[in-house]
Amino acid sequence: MAAAERPVVRPRPVYLNLIAIRQPLPAIVSILHRITGALLFAVGIPLLLWFVQRSLASPDAFDAAMRPLTSPFGKLVLLGLVWGYVYHLLAGLRHLALDLHAGIQLAPARSSAAVLLVVSVLLLIVIAVRLW
């Protein structure tokens, strides 16, 4: 009865070295969707409300609210938030398509993730060029 002496529950191998794990493309799309979402919540919404409130106050306040957008740091923040919004929106559209069972198999899910990443990098460049 050697088999009965074996422990019933053995520890499962856990390998969560985030630097060594090679993530598949859909996983990268998914984690970026979360990161952009959290950033929009924590930074995007308050800056948006602040901007709308200040810019509506008076013509002078409007100019003052626009002024940070001319500094390199302001442009970088705006680039991050605008790109984050666009990325989050496009990844959301991909999600809606998957919900409708469009492109749900592995190969199309991988290629739509690749297309999304390429398009969002191109958009990042376009937005950056428009800002600078």
Add this chain to the structure above:
Amino acid sequence: MTRASPFPVGAHYGLRDWLSQRITAIVMLVYTALLLGILLWHGGLDHATWKGLFASNAFRIATFVFMVALLWHAWVGMRNILMDYAKPMSVRLTLQVVVICVLVAYGGWTVQVLWGGP
């Protein structure tokens, strides 16, 4: 496959949250397209155009609907993130309360911006 859990699970909010996440997303998509269209129509953004836009009650209401959708959407998303990464119940609950307070504050701020006068 089902697996017994040591904790009672299943408050049955999963489907409702899944659906509200998507419906609020579509509301925001429509508003974003609308605002982008208006700004392109005016050929940019200056104080007079901006002020005139927010003087319209219809636009204020539309913006309010967008913000409610946004805050609701943010709650579902942030709660999902916290459920995945904040494992100790005390930490998760604390962070969830913080997120709720922040969202309520954003909501109050939104009302102030839209109807608080000049």
